[in-house]
Amino acid sequence: AQSVTQLGSHVSVSEGALVLLRCNYSSSVPPYLFWYVQYPNQGLQLLLKYTTGATLVKGINGFEAEFKKSETSFHLTKPSAHMSDAAEYFCAVSSNDYKLSFGAGTTVTVRA
Amino acid sequence: DTAVSQTPKYLVTQMGNDKSIKCEQNLGHDTMYWYKQDSKKFLKIMFSYNNKELIINETVPNRFSPKSPDKAHLNLHINSLELGDSAVYFCASSHLDREETQYFGPGTRLLVL
Numbered sequence: 001a002q003s004v005t006q007l008g009s010h011v012s013v014s015e016g017a018l019v020l021l022r023c024n025y026s027s028s029v030p031p032y033l034f035w036y037v038q039y040p041n042q043g044l045q046l047l048l049k050y051t052t053g054a055t056l057v058k059g060i061n062g063f064e065a066e067f068k069k070s071e072t073s074f075h076l077t078k079p080s081a082h083m084s085d086a087a088e089y090f091c092a093v094s095s096n097d098y099k100l101s102f103g104a105g106t107t108v109t110v111r112a
Numbered sequence: 113d114t115a116v117s118q119t120p121k122y123l124v125t126q127m128g129n130d131k132s133i134k135c136e137q138n139l140g141h142d143t144m145y146w147y148k149q150d151s152k153k154f155l156k157i158m159f160s161y162n163n164k165e166l167i168i169n170e171t172v173p174n175r176f177s178p179k180s181p182d183k184a185h186l187n188l189h190i191n192s193l194e195l196g197d198s199a200v201y202f203c204a205s206s207h208l209d210r211e212e213t214q215y216f217g218p219g220t221r222l223l224v225l
Contacts, residue, residue: 032211038153043116043202043216051211088153094210098143099168102155 002027002095006103014111019078021106023065023091026072032094033074035065038105039087047089050074061085086110115139116217118203124223125193133188133220135203143167144186145204145214146178155202161186162208193224 007022025031032051036044048059055067061084065076074091091103116137125131137144145168146158160168161180175191190197203217 034213036216041219043218044155044204045216046213049211049213090155096210097168098160098208098210099157100214105153105155 002029002031002093002099002101004091004093004101004103006089006091006106008106009104010107010109012109012111013081015083016080019063019076019081019085019108021076021089021091021108023074023076023103024072025074025091025093027093027095029096031067031074033065033067034092034094034100035059035063035074035076036090036092036102037061037087038090044090047076081108081110083110083112116203116205116215118201118217118220120220121218122221122223124225126225127193127195129193130189130191131193131222132190133201133203133222135186135188135217137184137203137205137215137217139205139215141205141207141215142183143206143208144180144183145206146186146188147202147204147216149200149202149219151199159186159188167208195224198222198224 005024034049035047048057050067058064063078092100119134143162145160159178164180177189179187200219204214206212206214
């Protein structure tokens with residue numbers, strides 16, 4: 001079975017500061033990992049994903065994530081936060097029966 | 113140019129009623145999903161159909177019945193609505209492969225009174 005743990009249900013950063021959202025996974029098969037963003041009252045939008053190949057993955061809006069097998073982690077970062085980054089962020093792992101298992105989400109607030 | 117659309121966007125109804133939520137995708141995907149997001153924003157898969165056949169059926173009350181008339185549509189019918197059914201329901205679609213991105217609809221916010 002696959003599962004995801006997101007450390008920190010809420011992260012508050014200053015505009016221009018580093019954004020770091022933590023995600024650890026467990027998987028019985030090579031993991032395929034995803035980060036999604038949900039803006040208020042909207043659906044989920046893919047930020048980036050890791051399937052195979054390069055372990056540092058770049059996504060939209062300046063976000064990137066690094067797959068570290070030894071640490072079973074897939075943390076999401078952005079060097080400089082913008083007010084528009086305020087949203088809910090979900091890490092997810094794809095199982096071998098095609099299900100996406102989501103973490104509990106991390107709410108990001110950005111202070112001016 | 114909407115990719116995954118859902119109707120209605122909001123649904124307020126009384127306990128005991130029967131209601132349906134419709135989902136359509138124009139991405140040419142062969143697989144569609146229903147997810148439930150509870151009040152704590154936790155997302156959990158409910159059902160998945162591939163080419164009109166049920167492939168994922170999580171532990172969901174049998175009051176919930178998905179219907180897929182064709183590859184582009186997956187509707188969710190809920191009988192005898194209960195207070196605990198209040199949630200946001202998301203439809204998604206993808207090609208059937210673990211690495212494929214699932215594209216989500218905007219959600220249907222269901223409130224049962």
